[in-house]
Amino acid sequence: MSLVTDPNLSDADGFYADLLAAHRELSEAESAALNARLVLILANHVGDRAVLAEALRLARVG
Numbered sequence: 001m002s003l004v005t006d007p008n009l010s011d012a013d014g015f016y017a018d019l020l021a022a023h024r025e026l027s028e029a030e031s032a033a034l035n036a037r038l039v040l041i042l043a044n045h046v047g048d049r050a051v052l053a054e055a056l057r058l059a060r061v062g
Helices: 014-025 028-046 048-061
Strands: none
Touching: 014 028, 028 048
């Protein structure tokens, strides 16, 4: 599996709205914890260490 970097969400704006809603009324610490849990859940779903390493690299430079 290779990292998909082209747009791949059928409703990106809807997902972004859901993401913002999930953070609504959270403290900065609670928001950071939500992000960390979300990253770990999605990383588990991806399951490919090389893909995750590439995603980390891209996120760090980008």
